[in-house]
Amino acid sequence: MNDAASPVALLTAANYKSATKPIWCPGCGDFTVLSAITKALASLQLPPHEVAVVSGIGCSSRIPAYTACYGFHGVHGRALAAGTGLKVARPDLTVLVTGGDGDGYSIGGNHFMHACRRNVDLTYIVMDNHVYGMTKGQASPTTEPDWDNKLSPGGTGIRSFHPLVIALAAGASFVARAFAGDPNATANLIAQGIRHPGFAFIEVLSPCVTFRPEQREWKQHVHAAPVAPTDDAARAARRIMTDDGFNIGVLYAGNRTPYAAHCGNTAHSVAGLEAEFEL
Amino acid sequence: MTIHALMPRQADTGAAAQAPPRAAAPSGSVSIAIAGSGGSGVMTAGALLLDAAARAGLYGLMVRSSGPQIRGGEAAALLRLAPAPLDALDDSFDLLLAMDWQNVNRFADEIVLRATSLVIGDSDEATIPEVFASSGARFLALPLKKMAKAIPGSWANMLTLGLAGGLLRIPESALEAALRASWKRDDAGLQANLAALRTGLAEAAKIEGVGGGAALPAAKPASGRRWLISGNEAAGYGAIRAGVRFVAAYPITPATELLEWMAPALAKVGGTLLQAEDELASVNMIIGASYGGVPSLTATAGPGLALMTEAIGLAVCAEVPIVIVDVMRGGPSTGIPAKSEQGDLSFAVSGLHGDAPRLVLAPTSIADCLATTQWAVQLAEALQAPAIVLSDQFMGQSRAIIDRPPDAEDHAAPTTARLTVAANVPDYKRYRDTGSGVSPMAIPGTPGVVYTADGLEHNEAGIPSSQARDHLLQLDKRARKLASYHYGSRWADIEDAATQGSDAAVITFGSVTGTVREAVARAAAMGVHVRLIALRLLAPALPELFAQALNGVRQVFVVEQNHGAQLYRYLRAMIDLPGRPASFHRPGPLPLRPAELTAAIVEWQRARTPEKELA
Numbered sequence: 001m002n003d004a005a006s007p008v009a010l011l012t013a014a015n016y017k018s019a020t021k022p023i024w025c026p027g028c029g030d031f032t033v034l035s036a037i038t039k040a041l042a043s044l045q046l047p048p049h050e051v052a053v054v055s056g057i058g059c060s061s062r063i064p065a066y067t068a069c070y071g072f073h074g075v076h077g078r079a080l081a082a083g084t085g086l087k088v089a090r091p092d093l094t095v096l097v098t099g100g101d102g103d104g105y106s107i108g109g110n111h112f113m114h115a116c117r118r119n120v121d122l123t124y125i126v127m128d129n130h131v132y133g134m135t136k137g138q139a140s141p142t143t144e145p146d147w148d149n150k151l152s153p154g155g156t157g158i159r160s161f162h163p164l165v166i167a168l169a170a171g172a173s174f175v176a177r178a179f180a181g182d183p184n185a186t187a188n189l190i191a192q193g194i195r196h197p198g199f200a201f202i203e204v205l206s207p208c209v210t211f212r213p214e215q216r217e218w219k220q221h222v223h224a225a226p227v228a229p230t231d232d233a234a235r236a237a238r239r240i241m242t243d244d245g246f247n248i249g250v251l252y253a254g255n256r257t258p259y260a261a262h263c264g265n266t267a268h269s270v271a272g273l274e275a276e277f278e279l
Numbered sequence: 280m281t282i283h284a285l286m287p288r289q290a291d292t293g294a295a296a297q298a299p300p301r302a303a304a305p306s307g308s309v310s311i312a313i314a315g316s317g318g319s320g321v322m323t324a325g326a327l328l329l330d331a332a333a334r335a336g337l338y339g340l341m342v343r344s345s346g347p348q349i350r351g352g353e354a355a356a357l358l359r360l361a362p363a364p365l366d367a368l369d370d371s372f373d374l375l376l377a378m379d380w381q382n383v384n385r386f387a388d389e390i391v392l393r394a395t396s397l398v399i400g401d402s403d404e405a406t407i408p409e410v411f412a413s414s415g416a417r418f419l420a421l422p423l424k425k426m427a428k429a430i431p432g433s434w435a436n437m438l439t440l441g442l443a444g445g446l447l448r449i450p451e452s453a454l455e456a457a458l459r460a461s462w463k464r465d466d467a468g469l470q471a472n473l474a475a476l477r478t479g480l481a482e483a484a485k486i487e488g489v490g491g492g493a494a495l496p497a498a499k500p501a502s503g504r505r506w507l508i509s510g511n512e513a514a515g516y517g518a519i520r521a522g523v524r525f526v527a528a529y530p531i532t533p534a535t536e537l538l539e540w541m542a543p544a545l546a547k548v549g550g551t552l553l554q555a556e557d558e559l560a561s562v563n564m565i566i567g568a569s570y571g572g573v574p575s576l577t578a579t580a581g582p583g584l585a586l587m588t589e590a591i592g593l594a595v596c597a598e599v600p601i602v603i604v605d606v607m608r609g610g611p612s613t614g615i616p617a618k619s620e621q622g623d624l625s626f627a628v629s630g631l632h633g634d635a636p637r638l639v640l641a642p643t644s645i646a647d648c649l650a651t652t653q654w655a656v657q658l659a660e661a662l663q664a665p666a667i668v669l670s671d672q673f674m675g676q677s678r679a680i681i682d683r684p685p686d687a688e689d690h691a692a693p694t695t696a697r698l699t700v701a702a703n704v705p706d707y708k709r710y711r712d713t714g715s716g717v718s719p720m721a722i723p724g725t726p727g728v729v730y731t732a733d734g735l736e737h738n739e740a741g742i743p744s745s746q747a748r749d750h751l752l753q754l755d756k757r758a759r760k761l762a763s764y765h766y767g768s769r770w771a772d773i774e775d776a777a778t779q780g781s782d783a784a785v786i787t788f789g790s791v792t793g794t795v796r797e798a799v800a801r802a803a804a805m806g807v808h809v810r811l812i813a814l815r816l817l818a819p820a821l822p823e824l825f826a827q828a829l830n831g832v833r834q835v836f837v838v839e840q841n842h843g844a845q846l847y848r849y850l851r852a853m854i855d856l857p858g859r860p861a862s863f864h865r866p867g868p869l870p871l872r873p874a875e876l877t878a879a880i881v882e883w884q885r886a887r888t889p890e891k892e893l894a
Contacts, residue, residue, distance in 0.1 A: 020742060049726040054567065064731045065742065070723040071731030072570055073743075075593050078563035081555070085564030086723075088553055089525040090571035093723055114556035261551035268547035270519055277506035277516075279333050279680070 013038040016048055018068050029180030029206030030060045033127050037096065038067065039187035044194060051094045054083040056108060058100040059134050060127035060206065077107030080115040080124065087120050088261050094194060101128040105141040105161050116170035116199055120259040123193040123200045126163065127180070129208035129215065137211035167201045168237045168252060174200035175236065175252040179222040180207065185248065192250060198258040218246070225249035308361035310369045311443055312390045315378030317345065317352045320436030325356025326678065327440050330457035333507050333680045335449050338364045340645065340679035344389055345617050346382065353382035355390065360447065364681060366644040366793025370874040372396055374446060375411065376439050378423065384408040388869055392416040399442065419486065426478055432471035441479020451480055504683040510674030511537035513648035514604050515544065518576050521656030523602070524550030525575040527564035529557055532616040533672040534578040534606040558583040562590040562603065569599050570732055572722035574660055578604040581623045582613065584667070588630055591665045593734040595635040595757060598710065598718070600659040600697060604652060607671035609867050619672035620867030621789050624845040627667045628818045634754055636761045638666035639818035643772055643792040645674050646681040651815055654769060657695030662760050663717060669817070673790040673870065703727030708739040712752055716760025761819045770816040773828050782833040783884060784810040786850065788817060791840050791871050798876035807884045809836070820853035834858035836883050838876065842866040
């Protein structure tokens with residue numbers, strides 16, 4: 001990877017994978033999302049040490065250690081906060097934030113909304129499987145209200161959260177839906193999200209074959225979005241609220257100016273700050 | 280006697296008459312309270328009086344006290360001026376200037392008066408409340424508002440400023456310069472208020488002086504460079520001096536001014552401050568930024584610190600340096616947001632799940648907020664660990680005239696910079712088990728040494744592990760790096776120059792240190808000599824250094840401002856204290872008073888005389 005003798009050697013997806021073996025169940029959608037992330041990074045030829053992958057807690061939040069990039073595996077629900085701090089302090093890095101629906105929409109829901117409106121130049125990839133997998137099968141914010149489980153017998157009775165519409169309402173400037181079963185298309189959407197200046201939100205339908213085996217059927221339902229992406233948030237919201245939930249592609253791409261740190265020049269000396277205290 | 284608790288009732292706090300004579304104070308000082316309803320300009324008048332005193336070459340401090348209302352309510356500027364630096368308020372006030380009496384009676388416990396005090400109120404307001412009149416203080420009614428009204432465009436608080444300045448013999452030129460320097464409006468308004476100031480000065484000339492006729496001690500000419508600074512500003516500047524360039528925070532009383540000072544200051548030196556959506560975000564943001572190699576800090580108060588605890592544990596486990604300044608206020612829960620208390624100590628030293636070594640420091644004065652915060656950043660960076668700085672409302676929101684703190688670093692201390700790794704180091708392991716416990720940290724962007732920082736227990740390479748041997752190795756490493764560091768002499772201020780041979784020590788921490796120091800000096804003037812140990816580093820506890828500091832000491836007296844004797848209990852758990860340790864603990868928001876502490880120290884020592892004779 002650090003072969004100085006051949007500086008023109010192209011990086012391949014394999015260059016972005018670590019030797020650590022994932023803990024995921026066989027057939028988990030997250031394997032292909034990991035693969036899509038590495039393909040996207042290879043397509044952009046970003047040096048792995050200039051990319052940081054930040055996550056919280058959950059099955060999908062294990063992704064950072066499975067990449068050959070810098071990784072940060074923090075506490076549950078706060079991945080976007082850690083990623084925001086990293087990107088604002090180190091704007092030279094490419095920062096991907098990854099996680100699941102519980103981490104991002106439940107315990108981290110407040111950070112999700114504020115990351116959308118703050119519009120820091122991050123790419124947020126949520127592997128949504130409508131279930132808490134790591135704790136073995138409880139309802140998440142995106143779980144259907146009638147899904148029977150041990151913690152909520154007969155279902156939660158609560159309507160599910162619509163992350164894409166929430167993201168639009170909160171001001172996200174790039175909104176896409178992907179399907180883990182199609183790693184090439186997912187890689188393409190992730191690459192577009194990385195290139196997009198500002199906060200890019202990519203919701204990936206990533207089946208949990210262990211606790212939601214019926215999600216194996218998703219591959220029969222997904223289809224490319226029938227219309228081109230719009231830069232009109234109201235139109236995008238209407239489409240998303242009325243589609244079948246399986247429209248895949250870029251659903252909204254706006255052009256809001258990304259967050260800029262109120263960072264002045266460094267010409268001022270630290271000792272110069274004393275002037276205001278001086279008598 | 281295990282806990283010797285003195286819990287004065289309200290009436291007792293006014294018992295300055297039974298206190299040791301004023302002559303026992305280390306230096307002459309004058310105390311002034313300016314009180315009134317919120318919006319009447321008492322804080323402005325107080326701030327300008329302090330500024331004018333500074334210009335006149337004096338030292339002093341101003342403590343802000345206000346009720347819970349955002350606007351309106353009651354407010355008081357509590358000042359103490361002297362020819363030498365001060366870190367504490369006195370027992371009582373020589374002068375109370377009341378802009379009005381609306382709810383000012385709520386300050387009865389805070390503004391203690393004596394028979395020799397002078398109270399000036401507006402003659403068009405209701406008369407002096409009984410809680411103040413009962414002190415026997417001299418009361419003078421003046422038509423303050425009418426006098427101001429006679430000068431169109433002027434404010435009554437500027438007339439009050441002239442009155443206070445005149446009574447304290449502060450030169451007119453200093454008062455005028457302070458007003459001119461702060462004025463941000465049109466010239467007509469300035470001229471009107473200068474006229475009001477002079478009217479106040481002229482009125483003061485007709486009044487017999489304060490403090491039983493004694494004038495303020497003659498001001499010495501300023502020597503060296505002096506600053507006018509608040510504890511919150513000092514902490515912010517100390518952080519920047521130590522290299523902090525990223526701050527994320529959520530507004531909270533009484534820490535907000537620290538953040539408001541840092542926002543423009545950071546921008547000037549190439550750093551940035553980000554207002555987060557909550558404290559959960561702010562602490563995780565600074566962890567992210569620091570993981571990226573940028574020294575980072577947040578400031579909060581007790582409720583915010585409580586929200587941050589899970590992530591502070593992450594900083595312990597992932598070994599990411601961060602600094603959290605907790606400007607303590609009355610607790611628990613929302614408590615008393617705008618008033619001071621040292622109630623977060625137990626939480627700071629033990630409030631994380633798992634075995635989680637962390638640094639806890641406390642400044643010992645407004646001026647020391649600078650050096651201690653700077654040191655906290657250096658320690659956090661050197662040890663790749665979280666550091667909590669326990670400031671409080673008393674230090675944070677008070678403003679003091681101080682001598683410019685020296686730049687001098689502690690050259691005896693080991694490196695204060697973060698240990699990083701160069702590019703392409705073979706077999707790099709982020710959490711390698713080193714002798715010191717500190718492992719070189721790879722900064723993102725460095726090729727050939729990528730790793731994943733993890734809050735999951737991990738092996739030396741950073742790969743998650745639930746194996747007993749990896750857990751034990753990392754627990755040992757994280758504990759060792761804090762326990763084996765050479766902290767030098769700054770861990771405590773040990774003051775025994777005048778008490779050689781004494782076998783008694785008073786141990787304290789934080790903002791009450793100035794008051795304790797004054798009480799120790801007063802006790803010495805009464806023939807009772809004790810050593811003073813003011814702790815700056817509270818965690819890790821340092822039993823060996825403590826043993827040296829307590830060499831020859833046979834009994835200790837622990838002083839703190841909280842209800843539960845938190846420092847006393849912590850020290851009893853961590854340190855082999857000699858004799859039968861005693862405790863003086865009283866909750867906020869009333870400041871500890873030098874007189875009550877002097878009395879307590881003297882009583883404590885006299886009570887053990889038979890024991891000494893027996894020995």
